[in-house]
Amino acid sequence: MVNASKVKMNIAKPKDSQEKCLRIPHAFRKIRINVDGKDRKLNGSELKALAATFTFSSEETATEFTYSKLFKRYRFSTVSVGRAVRAAIEAQLIERDGGVHNYKLTDDVWKKLKDDAAQKAKKNGKNSEDAKISFLRIENWIYYAEFDGEYLTNREIEVLFYLVSFPKDEEGIRHISRNDIARALDCATRTAQESVKKLKKIGLINYTKQLGPKGKTNFTVNDNFLRNKKKAVMAAKKKAIAAAKELDERAAFELYHSENRRRAEDRAQSMKERAESDAQYRLADAEKRALEVQVEKARVFHPAVLDGLIERLEHAKMVRAERLAALQMTEEDLKPRYTCTQCSDTGFLPNGRLCGCYPKGGRRRP
Numbered sequence: 001m002v003n004a005s006k007v008k009m010n011i012a013k014p015k016d017s018q019e020k021c022l023r024i025p026h027a028f029r030k031i032r033i034n035v036d037g038k039d040r041k042l043n044g045s046e047l048k049a050l051a052a053t054f055t056f057s058s059e060e061t062a063t064e065f066t067y068s069k070l071f072k073r074y075r076f077s078t079v080s081v082g083r084a085v086r087a088a089i090e091a092q093l094i095e096r097d098g099g100v101h102n103y104k105l106t107d108d109v110w111k112k113l114k115d116d117a118a119q120k121a122k123k124n125g126k127n128s129e130d131a132k133i134s135f136l137r138i139e140n141w142i143y144y145a146e147f148d149g150e151y152l153t154n155r156e157i158e159v160l161f162y163l164v165s166f167p168k169d170e171e172g173i174r175h176i177s178r179n180d181i182a183r184a185l186d187c188a189t190r191t192a193q194e195s196v197k198k199l200k201k202i203g204l205i206n207y208t209k210q211l212g213p214k215g216k217t218n219f220t221v222n223d224n225f226l227r228n229k230k231k232a233v234m235a236a237k238k239k240a241i242a243a244a245k246e247l248d249e250r251a252a253f254e255l256y257h258s259e260n261r262r263r264a265e266d267r268a269q270s271m272k273e274r275a276e277s278d279a280q281y282r283l284a285d286a287e288k289r290a291l292e293v294q295v296e297k298a299r300v301f302h303p304a305v306l307d308g309l310i311e312r313l314e315h316a317k318m319v320r321a322e323r324l325a326a327l328q329m330t331e332e333d334l335k336p337r338y339t340c341t342q343c344s345d346t347g348f349l350p351n352g353r354l355c356g357c358y359p360k361g362g363r364r365r366p
Contacts, residue, residue: 267336
């Protein structure tokens with residue numbers, strides 16, 4: 001008799017959020033939920049959300065993930081994620097633990113997983129120590145791999161990785177029927193057939209009309225094609241991450257300088273408003289600005305009145321300076337006091353080169 005409580009986990013739980021695969025326990029395909037009074041099996045999004053929880057959590061520890069994280073990792077909409085998570089919670093398949101986005105499988109689901117493993121072990125004549133939770137392992141990169149401008153469907157991905165994981169003989173041939181695939185993935189045989197045809201058309205797998213042992217189909221997986229596609233997807237992802245990082249760094253660079261400029265200019269504006277609250281300063285400042293224009297025009301067109309205008313301008317400047325002094329202010333108070341006097345908090349020197357004022361702090365300049 002196999003004791004389900006002694007069933008082992010045959011996976012190493014991830015230490016961080018960089019886990020590179022999704023693990024879908026085969027027992028999850030047997031779970032049924034009641035929605036709007038109808039009993040049904042899990043849909044693709046619900047299965048994926050439940051599998052993600054299984055992949056990143058344990059019986060004792062919850063996993064933290066937001067809808068956007070699942071969307072980025074497995075490429076399905078945040079709306080679908082939200083609906084799937086809510087449905088799983090309502091069906092008491094997963095539960096929140098210590099936070100809004102902290103999830104773990106319920107005890108009932110863990111029991112289902114262990115009972116299923118125990119039954120399979122018993123069927124195969126094994127004891128408790130050999131009972132393990134079996135699952136389909138899907139590498140994350142496949143969700144972002146395009147073939148002839150299209151992504152694989154969830155079912156095509158499952159069929160592909162089921163074939164990848166299926167035991168092969170010395171010649172690399174997997175002997176399995178489409179009915180076997182359909183039963184393993186809990187789908188219609190026709191669905192499995194269509195997925196197999198699509199994968200063959202793309203060139204990911206191959207099979208011949210000649211049947212193998214016990215009437216099984218002889219499948220082969222194009223490992224080189226799969227390997228090269230993975231490299232291409234990962235390289236594109238790495239490039240996209242680098243580009244996003246560069247954009248983030250540039251945004252941080254621009255934000256740093258714009259905030260410094262804003263503070264300096266807001267302070268200068270505040271000082272100007274304070275000075276202009278004094279009526280005598282306001283009149284003297286207005287007269288000064290008007291006379292400066294008149295003086296420049298007189299230098300060219302009316303030299304005879306230039307001396308009189310200059311005298312009036314100097315008087316306006318004197319009154320203006322006296323009023324600033326009375327307000328305990330200086331001319332410099334009316335100008336922005338930039339953090340960096342070399343670039344005036346723009347980040348760039350007059351010659352167009354980057355200024356050295358941006359704090360490094362482990363961040364590269366854009």
